[in-house]
Structures are given as structure tokens and as C-alpha cells.
Amino acid sequence: MSARTGEANAMASSRPVLVFNCGSSSLKFGLFELPEEPVAMAHGTVSDFGTQATLDWTCRGQQRREPLAARDHVQAAQAVLGLLARHDLLAGISAVGHRVVHGGEHFSAPVRVTDAVLGRLDSLNGLAPLHNPSALAVIRECRGRLGEVPAVAVFDTAFFHALPEHVMAYALPAEWRREFGIRRYGFHGIAHRYLDQRGRAVSGAGRVVTLQLGHGCSIAAIQDGRPVETSMGFTPLEGLVMATRPGDVDPGVLLHLGGQGWSTARLETALNHHSGLLGLSGASADMRELLALEAQGHAGAGLAITAFCHRARKYLGAYIAVLGGVEAIVFGGGIGEHAPSIRQRICANMAWCGIQIDAAANAAVGGVEARISTTDAGVGVWVVPVNEELQIARELRACLAAQTEIQP
Structure with missing residues (x-):
């Protein structure tokens, strides 16, 4: 084990991680300790973006609903970060995991976010316009607020990356598939993985x-x-x-x-x-x-x-x-x-x-x-109530341990 990997393992096991889950019309979050199985310290949802937005949260045994004036995912993330800061939970965060809906052909597993990764993800915005742009905006907001704290993108498409070829391929001209990367990617992979694991259990x-x-x-x-x-x-x-x-x-x-x-x-x-x-x-x-x-x-x-x-x-x-x-x-x-x-x-x-x-x-x-x-x-x-934030925390932990990175 390298010194870098050992340091990452120690960090992942001793300090909490924050998870953001951008839906098309909501922002969920979870703060997890990372023993063998992630344990939630706080969680909540910002919904109904606009003047009637609300933040429902549970933190340290408290359950509350707060009105917000959050018009979009970025302002919702700012509200969550402010909440955690008021409860002295922000400074100790070791990493932030983000749900990203479309990873395209290139991203088949969770990955540490770099400027190069963000650039590649920007190019996919048109394929998931209700989800990817807001997720990337939240990633950038967290990087600006939290500085050197690592960010990890966890992809909805990754679970389906290895679909059988006859399922993956559309009956379209081969040059379309080659030139434009047209294939079945599949989505909601984080949720389907969780549902399958619980269903089999x-x-x-x-x-x-x-x-x-x-x-x-x-x-x-x-x-x-x-x-x-x-x-x-x-x-x-x-x-x-x-x-x-x-x-x-x-x-x-x-x-x-x-x-x-x-x-x-x-x-x-x-x-x-x-x-x-x-x-x-x-x-x-x-x-x-x-x-x-x-x-x-x-x-x-x-x-x-x-x-x-x-x-x-x-x-x-x-x-x-x-x-x-x-x-x-x-x-x-x-x-x-x-x-x-x-x-x-x-x-x-x-x-x-x-x-x-x-x-x-x-x-x-x-x-x-x-x-x-x-x-x-x-x-x-x-x-089975889906807990995407828990699943993201699991995959974030594995990514940190492996120090997975991707080259531009």
C-alpha cells in the first residue's frame, strides 16, 4: 500500500463525508461517518425551488422544516452548507460525493473530480439537461466553498456500463454509433443497484x-x-x-x-x-x-x-x-x-x-x-425505500480508498 493510499484510507475511516444528490426538482444531502457501513449523522431535502422552497432536515436528533428562498440547486446547496456550518459539522468533512446522472462512455466508475473531469462532464450536459448542469453547478459551488476537500462524482450510468452488447446497441447506422457514441447508457443506476442489493438481501x-x-x-x-x-x-x-x-x-x-x-x-x-x-x-x-x-x-x-x-x-x-x-x-x-x-x-x-x-x-x-x-x-x-445518498457514500468510500482518478 502506498503512503498516499494509506493516508486516504485513514481519512475515509475517521472523518465524515458529505453527499449531495441533485434530482431534477430537488436537492438531497447526507452526512455520513464511515465505519464498515456508512452511518448517517444528518440528512435532508431541499424541495419546491423558488420563494416557497423548504429545507427538511434531521441532524443530531433534531427534525425541522425551514423555509428558504432557494431558486435553484446552487442556492439549495449553499443553504445546506450553511446549516452544517451552524452545527459545527462542516469543518471536519473529508470528502464530498455527488450524484451525476450521465457519465457518457468515458466514466464507468466513481472518480475524483478534477478540472479535466469537469470539462469532460460539461460536454455531456445536453444528454441529461434536467440533471447534469445542476449537479456540476453544485460541484463547483462545493469546490469553491470547501477548497481542497476532495470531490467524487458517482454516476447513474455506471451500473449499466457493461450491459450486453445486443442490449446496448441501437439498430442504427454503425457510423452513428461510432462517431457520436450513440448507445443505451441506462440511468437511475445508483437507485437500481440499491434496490437490487436490498431485494436480494x-x-x-x-x-x-x-x-x-x-x-x-x-x-x-x-x-x-x-x-x-x-x-x-x-x-x-x-x-x-x-x-x-x-x-x-x-x-x-x-x-x-x-x-x-x-x-x-x-x-x-x-x-x-x-x-x-x-x-x-x-x-x-x-x-x-x-x-x-x-x-x-x-x-x-x-x-x-x-x-x-x-x-x-x-x-x-x-x-x-x-x-x-x-x-x-x-x-x-x-x-x-x-x-x-x-x-x-x-x-x-x-x-x-x-x-x-x-x-x-x-x-x-x-x-x-x-x-x-x-x-x-x-x-x-x-x-424498498431507496437511499441513494447511502449508496453514494459507499461508492465514495471505495473511490477514496482506491484513489481512483481519470486522465483527461
């Missing part, structure tokens, strides 16, 4: 399908911890119906609109911000609001929810076929953890393949880890 299963259902939604087929299929592709637009993103759509639609004079910028805005549940319902992108509207007879809400569940069930059936059968299904994410009726609808009429939901158990579960399938069902169906 509680069920003993080898063949697992994980569903990360929140503002963004994706599904993955995983065999013995190795992903073999996933719904998101070159960008986070493909796959399931999402809050404001459409998932699968005929590329001919975009060609048609382009022919009608729509610019790339206009198409990008429509696909990222005005499609999905919002586009179908014409009312809301929030599943909670849509369920309430559906109960009142709102036709658009009913259409959006039915399409959402149908698309997820279609993918679930396909992934069971890809795996040659499934032993565990694991739901996570805001919708997956807190919307029993959505879980019920996705798994409806699937007793033929061993999936049978216990209605009472399912209805009782919201935001806690529990089995929701009947005891005699052939396939265990679980709800």
Missing part, C-alpha cells in the same frame, strides 16, 4: 426486476447483481411514462414536427417539461394530485394513470421474459414507495407468472420496507 433472489418510480421512472432486469436490461437509453427520455417526460415515442413524431419547423430547443423543452403525466392529463405531473383528480372523474387524470401503469406492466412482462422468469420484484422511488394503488395496478392480472399482491399488506405500506405479495405467491414483491 431480503428475498435471496437471483433474478430481480427493480422499478424506480418517481419524477423520473425506469425499470431494470438484473441477474445475480448484473443488469441485463433497462428502460432508459441514450438519454433519460426513453422507457416508462414519467412526470414530464414521455418515455417511448415513435421517432417519426419528432421528424414530423421538425418538418413543420419545430426547432431542436422547442422539441427538447416539450419532451423534458411538458410531456408524460402532465401532457397526458393536461392537469398535473404529480401522481398524488392525479389520483385525487381521477377519483373526482377527471378524464385526463384517468388517462395518464392508466397509460403510466400499462407501460410499466408491459415492461415488467418483457423483463420477466428476458430473465427467463423472476424471483423478486422491488418497487422504489416516490411513487413506488408511496402509491399502493399504482403498485396494485402495475401487478394486476399477473398471477399467471406468480405475481399476486396482498391487497391489505400493499395498502398498509408507504415509505417502509415490506413484502406486499401474498405468502403463497411464487414471486416476492417488495417495497
